[in-house]
Amino acid sequence: MIPELGHISLIIAFVLAIGLTVIPFWGSFRTNVAAMNLAPSLAVGILVFTATAFGLLATSFLQDDFSVAVVAANSNSLLPPIFKFSALWGNHEGSLLLWVLILSTWMTAVAFLCRVLPLTMIARVLSVMGLIAVGFLAFSLLTSNPFERLLPNTPLDGSDLNPLLQDPGLIIHPPLLYMGYVGLSVPFAFAIAALIGGRLDASWARWSRPWTNVAWGFLTLGIMLGSWWAYYELGWGGWWFWDPVENASFMPWLMGTALVHSLAVTEKRGVFRSWTVLLAIFAFSLSLLGTFLVRSGVLTSVHAFAADPERGLFILVFLALVVGGSLLLYALRAPAVASRVEYNVISRESLLMVNNLVFTVAATIVLLGTLFPLVMDAFSLGKYSVGPPYFNAVFVPLMALLMPFMSIGPISRWRQDSPRRWLHELLVPAIAMAALAPLLSMMLFDFNLWVALAVLLAGWVTLGVLRDVWRRLAVGGSGGLQWQRLSPSFLGMTFAHIGFAAVVLGAVVVTQHSEEQDLRMTEGQSAELGGYRFEMTHISQEPGANYVADQATFVVSYDDKIIATLVPEKRRYLASGQVMTEAAIDAGILRDLYIALGEPIGERAWAVRLQYKPMVRWLWIGAFLIGFGALLTSLDRRYRVQVVSGQEPSPVKGQGLGFAR
Amino acid sequence: MHPLRKQRLYGVSLIVLLSSAAIGLVAFALRDNINLFYPPSEVAAGNAPADRNIRLGGMVVEGSIERSETSLATQFLVTDYEASVSVRYTGILPDLFAEGQGVVAEGRLNASRELIATQILAKHDENYMPPEVAAALEGKSSAPADSLLP
Numbered sequence: 001m002i003p004e005l006g007h008i009s010l011i012i013a014f015v016l017a018i019g020l021t022v023i024p025f026w027g028s029f030r031t032n033v034a035a036m037n038l039a040p041s042l043a044v045g046i047l048v049f050t051a052t053a054f055g056l057l058a059t060s061f062l063q064d065d066f067s068v069a070v071v072a073a074n075s076n077s078l079l080p081p082i083f084k085f086s087a088l089w090g091n092h093e094g095s096l097l098l099w100v101l102i103l104s105t106w107m108t109a110v111a112f113l114c115r116v117l118p119l120t121m122i123a124r125v126l127s128v129m130g131l132i133a134v135g136f137l138a139f140s141l142l143t144s145n146p147f148e149r150l151l152p153n154t155p156l157d158g159s160d161l162n163p164l165l166q167d168p169g170l171i172i173h174p175p176l177l178y179m180g181y182v183g184l185s186v187p188f189a190f191a192i193a194a195l196i197g198g199r200l201d202a203s204w205a206r207w208s209r210p211w212t213n214v215a216w217g218f219l220t221l222g223i224m225l226g227s228w229w230a231y232y233e234l235g236w237g238g239w240w241f242w243d244p245v246e247n248a249s250f251m252p253w254l255m256g257t258a259l260v261h262s263l264a265v266t267e268k269r270g271v272f273r274s275w276t277v278l279l280a281i282f283a284f285s286l287s288l289l290g291t292f293l294v295r296s297g298v299l300t301s302v303h304a305f306a307a308d309p310e311r312g313l314f315i316l317v318f319l320a321l322v323v324g325g326s327l328l329l330y331a332l333r334a335p336a337v338a339s340r341v342e343y344n345v346i347s348r349e350s351l352l353m354v355n356n357l358v359f360t361v362a363a364t365i366v367l368l369g370t371l372f373p374l375v376m377d378a379f380s381l382g383k384y385s386v387g388p389p390y391f392n393a394v395f396v397p398l399m400a401l402l403m404p405f406m407s408i409g410p411i412s413r414w415r416q417d418s419p420r421r422w423l424h425e426l427l428v429p430a431i432a433m434a435a436l437a438p439l440l441s442m443m444l445f446d447f448n449l450w451v452a453l454a455v456l457l458a459g460w461v462t463l464g465v466l467r468d469v470w471r472r473l474a475v476g477g478s479g480g481l482q483w484q485r486l487s488p489s490f491l492g493m494t495f496a497h498i499g500f501a502a503v504v505l506g507a508v509v510v511t512q513h514s515e516e517q518d519l520r521m522t523e524g525q526s527a528e529l530g531g532y533r534f535e536m537t538h539i540s541q542e543p544g545a546n547y548v549a550d551q552a553t554f555v556v557s558y559d560d561k562i563i564a565t566l567v568p569e570k571r572r573y574l575a576s577g578q579v580m581t582e583a584a585i586d587a588g589i590l591r592d593l594y595i596a597l598g599e600p601i602g603e604r605a606w607a608v609r610l611q612y613k614p615m616v617r618w619l620w621i622g623a624f625l626i627g628f629g630a631l632l633t634s635l636d637r638r639y640r641v642q643v644v645s646g647q648e649p650s651p652v653k654g655q656g657l658g659f660a661r
Numbered sequence: 662m663h664p665l666r667k668q669r670l671y672g673v674s675l676i677v678l679l680s681s682a683a684i685g686l687v688a689f690a691l692r693d694n695i696n697l698f699y700p701p702s703e704v705a706a707g708n709a710p711a712d713r714n715i716r717l718g719g720m721v722v723e724g725s726i727e728r729s730e731t732s733l734a735t736q737f738l739v740t741d742y743e744a745s746v747s748v749r750y751t752g753i754l755p756d757l758f759a760e761g762q763g764v765v766a767e768g769r770l771n772a773s774r775e776l777i778a779t780q781i782l783a784k785h786d787e788n789y790m791p792p793e794v795a796a797a798l799e800g801k802s803s804a805p806a807d808s809l810l811p
Contacts, residue, residue: 383698394686579756598753
């Protein structure tokens, strides 16, 4: 009964989504207030019914209802309850339901938080989002119904959740990532609504900016968690593989990064308008493309739950319609919204244009590398794979090109600035970093040119940002520090830029200075790595909740002082018989020690991988700062300024020049 | 020149400059960083190049895995049921690597046409088969791949 109720809820949500797509949209052209006023209630209705469907599916999982196909395939009576719950989105059908749930959450949030917007605008925005919901609900209902039953051949027990996914990281990684993916539909909907209405001004940018920042922040956190999870759970200590599925989430992130910065220019100066709209369309299109890549089974990956051509075709057609439709609309309407505001070449606008170019080029390059094998395959020109060397060769120089500008950007002025002023502001950081870079990189590790360069660039960005913080605090010269000048949006930017510097530094150091050894070890044997001594003291076998684990105990010492006892495991899961590596990590701010067991070799000996990973944590700490910063910016007071419906908000003081020409 | 045109000129030249740099980098990076996939029968027939990285995919032949007692060296046969190729690998094998299961090995062929693998990829779960391997096992590796579209 419960699954049927869930199915019915999903169908009701689908019908409501069709209503949301059609009625308010129609009303917005007929200026039918009643029809437009329906939009928020319909959005809430969709949320209620998808949440009901989601709750009912969760109930089926928790009650071990193995007559439901998804539950039987992805859960097991021995599975701990928390994993039974997260197993809901550890599969194709369930994760799609989560996608729809999050989309309807965003819709409801827009409906509530944007009540101050002009009614036609909000009606159109919600209609566009409703259309996306129609697509995904249809996809769920027609090709991947999560409530499908296995009757009458109900299995006695489920075939278990993939052990890789039995991890706390998986409980939050997909929801966060989806918050980001789906959240990019909000700026997309705003962009489409603006194109339809032909109204694309600074207030439009101000409305969509906090949504974009929040979505992009969640996307950052989701990607960070995915990278962290891959590091400790996939077992081999890598943190980024340029795997197509990682790329699928990274491309919208790169495009989103460009969008976040371009929106800043559009809001403050009213320029880059049509470009910003295009970026909003691209960012969400890449989200959809990512969904297609991940969900259609064309890729070989952990995330490819099932290869079903029908599903692939459905998303491909949907993708073509959304991208094609919005680009067509853009082509027809963009000239009407183009801006005519002038700015000098030496200005903040130009620097942000550099950012935009670098990030769109980076996204294009990742797209090229990701799609190349698929395209070659589709035209039967051979089966290729594009590996990390390609991505590194192209991506690393691009980021290195970006960083010198990152310090200048925040301190530069809109419209017109002078290199002389930049020099005046940044001379001290520049000299300080040039002197410190070789020193710092030598102090921590042996001298390495790449690390020294990374320290130089990361330090340059950080000091530049801090210089800007100081400039704001000490303004006025009255002696006291002006803390209130540090607005949430400024602080958010500061955190994000420092976070970016930390990621770059962590990535370069861990790449350059990691040490790794694969060897065969027996009880009592020891090995040296990175100055640390690893002794395997004993091997044992321990039972777990739904698995049996072979454990090896290692005592790690440095200069004859014992630092840690690490117990890596090799687990055999009872339900599926699948074997999993559970690495043991001694984490630290400057280095991680990482031990993973390979396979048993002969009598009481194991293949063991020992790793020394310096500063690997900086990657995730940095990415966390970026995501946190992005979320923080949305708290800025200027986004909460109440706008009387239908009336233009007054421009922020001192920045009103050149608005809306 | 009109300031607006001047501004556009700078913008356009920046775009041209950056994208040509990017295209150059891409071309350079693609030159030897892409691996072509070959099923065992193609390798056995001598159609695979020896001077560059390739990917080999198929099933691990039952009973063919030989492990060294003293090091992490392993040797096994990969087959598409038409021909088999010997693969040598030193290091830790993935958890789901097993006899009779699908595998993708990446590396170079040596003089005796054995693959010296630098990386071994196995499936991610019990039921999943890498699409390349599935296609190779259908015995029509170069036929149009039906994995992208039905």
